[in-house]
Amino acid sequence: MAKWTPKHEAPEPLEGPVVATITGGTIIWFVLFLVQIPFYGWFEERDLLWWVWTCLAGAGLGLIGIWYVRRRDAAIKRAAAEALAEAEHPPAR
Numbered sequence: 001m002a003k004w005t006p007k008h009e010a011p012e013p014l015e016g017p018v019v020a021t022i023t024g025g026t027i028i029w030f031v032l033f034l035v036q037i038p039f040y041g042w043f044e045e046r047d048l049l050w051w052v053w054t055c056l057a058g059a060g061l062g063l064i065g066i067w068y069v070r071r072r073d074a075a076i077k078r079a080a081a082e083a084l085a086e087a088e089h090p091p092a093r
Helices: 018-045 049-088
Strands: none
Touching: 018 049
Protein backbone atom coordinates (compact mmCIF):
# COMPACT_ATOMS: atom_id res chain seq x y z
CA MET A 1 0.00 0.00 0.00
CA ALA A 2 2.97 2.29 0.51
CA LYS A 3 3.54 2.57 -3.23
CA TRP A 4 0.11 4.26 -3.58
CA THR A 5 0.75 6.82 -0.87
CA PRO A 6 1.14 10.27 -2.45
CA LYS A 7 4.59 11.78 -2.02
CA HIS A 8 3.45 15.39 -2.38
CA GLU A 9 0.72 17.59 -1.04
CA ALA A 10 -2.52 17.76 -2.99
CA PRO A 11 -3.08 20.98 -4.95
CA GLU A 12 -5.73 23.48 -3.98
CA PRO A 13 -9.11 22.81 -5.61
CA LEU A 14 -9.91 24.96 -8.63
CA GLU A 15 -12.70 27.44 -8.12
CA GLY A 16 -14.50 28.70 -11.18
CA PRO A 17 -17.91 30.07 -12.05
CA VAL A 18 -19.69 27.20 -10.30
CA VAL A 19 -23.14 28.81 -10.14
CA ALA A 20 -23.04 29.71 -13.84
CA THR A 21 -21.84 26.23 -14.77
CA ILE A 22 -24.60 24.46 -12.85
CA THR A 23 -27.22 26.90 -14.13
CA GLY A 24 -26.06 26.38 -17.72
CA GLY A 25 -26.13 22.62 -17.34
CA THR A 26 -29.63 22.73 -15.87
CA ILE A 27 -30.86 24.85 -18.76
CA ILE A 28 -29.34 22.42 -21.26
CA TRP A 29 -31.05 19.43 -19.60
CA PHE A 30 -34.41 21.23 -19.62
CA VAL A 31 -34.04 22.31 -23.25
CA LEU A 32 -33.21 18.72 -24.20
CA PHE A 33 -36.36 17.59 -22.40
CA LEU A 34 -38.49 20.17 -24.25
CA VAL A 35 -36.98 19.22 -27.61
CA GLN A 36 -37.85 15.55 -27.04
CA ILE A 37 -41.49 16.11 -26.00
CA PRO A 38 -42.82 16.40 -29.60
CA PHE A 39 -41.17 13.05 -30.36
CA TYR A 40 -42.61 11.28 -27.32
CA GLY A 41 -44.38 8.69 -29.49
CA TRP A 42 -41.20 7.92 -31.41
CA PHE A 43 -39.31 7.31 -28.17
CA GLU A 44 -42.17 5.21 -26.81
CA GLU A 45 -42.28 2.97 -29.91
CA ARG A 46 -38.58 2.18 -29.55
CA ASP A 47 -38.56 1.71 -25.76
CA LEU A 48 -36.40 4.81 -25.35
CA LEU A 49 -38.63 6.82 -23.03
CA TRP A 50 -35.86 6.80 -20.47
CA TRP A 51 -34.10 9.43 -22.64
CA VAL A 52 -36.96 11.85 -22.10
CA TRP A 53 -37.21 11.21 -18.37
CA THR A 54 -33.43 11.34 -17.93
CA CYS A 55 -33.44 14.87 -19.30
CA LEU A 56 -36.25 15.88 -16.96
CA ALA A 57 -34.44 14.28 -14.02
CA GLY A 58 -31.26 16.13 -14.99
CA ALA A 59 -33.17 19.42 -14.99
CA GLY A 60 -34.75 18.63 -11.62
CA LEU A 61 -31.46 17.65 -10.04
CA GLY A 62 -29.93 20.74 -11.59
CA LEU A 63 -32.44 22.89 -9.71
CA ILE A 64 -31.29 21.27 -6.49
CA GLY A 65 -27.70 21.87 -7.60
CA ILE A 66 -28.36 25.55 -8.26
CA TRP A 67 -29.86 25.94 -4.79
CA TYR A 68 -26.86 24.14 -3.26
CA VAL A 69 -24.09 26.03 -5.07
CA ARG A 70 -25.73 29.41 -4.47
CA ARG A 71 -25.86 28.71 -0.74
CA ARG A 72 -22.28 27.41 -0.82
CA ASP A 73 -21.08 30.49 -2.69
CA ALA A 74 -22.85 32.78 -0.22
CA ALA A 75 -21.32 30.91 2.73
CA ILE A 76 -17.82 31.18 1.23
CA LYS A 77 -18.25 34.92 0.68
CA ARG A 78 -19.68 35.38 4.17
CA ALA A 79 -16.74 33.52 5.74
CA ALA A 80 -14.26 35.59 3.73
CA ALA A 81 -15.96 38.82 4.81
CA GLU A 82 -15.91 37.71 8.46
CA ALA A 83 -12.23 36.81 8.22
CA LEU A 84 -11.44 40.18 6.65
CA ALA A 85 -13.43 42.05 9.31
CA GLU A 86 -11.67 40.13 12.06
CA ALA A 87 -8.27 40.84 10.51
CA GLU A 88 -9.06 44.57 10.35
CA HIS A 89 -10.52 44.76 13.85
CA PRO A 90 -9.10 42.00 16.05
CA PRO A 91 -11.11 41.29 19.20
CA ALA A 92 -9.91 42.97 22.41
CA ARG A 93 -8.37 40.65 24.96
